[in-house]
Amino acid sequence: MNKxxxxxxxxxxxxxxxxxxxxxxxxxxxxxxxxxxxxxGLLKELNEKGLVKITIIGKNKNVSxxxxxxEVYEELKRIRELLEDYGLI
Amino acid sequence: xxxxxLVAEFIGFIAFLYIALRLLHIYRRLNTSEIFLSTISFFxxxxxxxxxxxxxxxxxxxxxxxxxxxxATTAIVAFSIMIVQRYSSRKYLYVFMFFPTLLLMTPDxxxxxxxxxxxxxxxxxxxxLLTILSSSYYLRAISVIVGxxxxxxxxxxxxxxxxxxxxxxxxxxxxxxxxx
Numbered sequence: 001m002n003k004x005x006x007x008x009x010x011x012x013x014x015x016x017x018x019x020x021x022x023x024x025x026x027x028x029x030x031x032x033x034x035x036x037x038x039x040x041g042l043l044k045e046l047n048e049k050g051l052v053k054i055t056i057i058g059k060n061k062n063v064s065x066x067x068x069x070x071e072v073y074e075e076l077k078r079i080r081e082l083l084e085d086y087g088l089i
Numbered sequence: 090x091x092x093x094x095l096v097a098e099f100i101g102f103i104a105f106l107y108i109a110l111r112l113l114h115i116y117r118r119l120n121t122s123e124i125f126l127s128t129i130s131f132f133x134x135x136x137x138x139x140x141x142x143x144x145x146x147x148x149x150x151x152x153x154x155x156x157x158x159x160x161a162t163t164a165i166v167a168f169s170i171m172i173v174q175r176y177s178s179r180k181y182l183y184v185f186m187f188f189p190t191l192l193l194m195t196p197d198x199x200x201x202x203x204x205x206x207x208x209x210x211x212x213x214x215x216x217x218l219l220t221i222l223s224s225s226y227y228l229r230a231i232s233v234i235v236g237x238x239x240x241x242x243x244x245x246x247x248x249x250x251x252x253x254x255x256x257x258x259x260x261x262x263x264x265x266x267x268x269x
């Protein structure tokens with residue numbers, strides 16, 4: 001059975017990708033395997049929470065992780081392991 | 090005998106509470122439903138441990154009995170939420186149609202069934218410890234139907250198993266989210 005990916009795992013995938021460095025949102029959408037419009041909404045939410053930074057220079061738009069985002073990423077990795085142990089995600 | 094058990098129960102309470110607080114911390118930053126449900130689950134597991142501690146501390150038989158029963162009922166809430174979380178986004182919600190039938194049974198049996206169910210989907214040491222914890226609830230339930238002379242012995246064994254497995258589970262799980 002195909003299990004719907006939870007928001008927690010999607011956020012973790014996004015932050016994990018951003019840990020490699022700044023990236024274009026279109027490329028990010030491909031890597032984390034989700035529609036661009038849905039990713040845009042999520043990135044806006046993460047930007048408002050201070051976990052990612054969206055920079056626009058001319059026609060180029062890039063996303064990067066903030067120090068707060070790195071902190072949340074490290075915490076989410078531990079939480080994912082715990083929730084996987086209990087079969088919750 | 091009471092003091093080591095009390096200490097172990099209290100360690101379990103602190104460890105589960107620590108996990109709940111770490112989850113709450115991340116929930117406040119991300120607002121995801123799965124973390125919210127997990128926070129509540131671990132919070133109720135900590136309350137279950139606290140009730141077990143209070144059932145030892147209180148010498149009054151009524152208060153002690155109330156806390157003893159609350160140990161299982163709060164565990165029921167915790168494991169129910171874990172199961173709801175597991176299936177809330179899927180097509181298995183019919184499982185919960187059986188809950189009214191389960192509610193006719195004793196809290197210990199329900200706690201046993203629900204924790205067994207959670208254990209079935211768990212992995213590694215968590216699976217082993219959850220299985221041992223659920224067996225202790227069945228033993229508590231059996232203590233109600235055994236002969237009067239056997240009740241203290243069965244209850245003692247059940248409580249020792251429950252206490253040991255709960256504290257080990259709490260410590261093992263809290264190490265997963267421990268932040269130095």
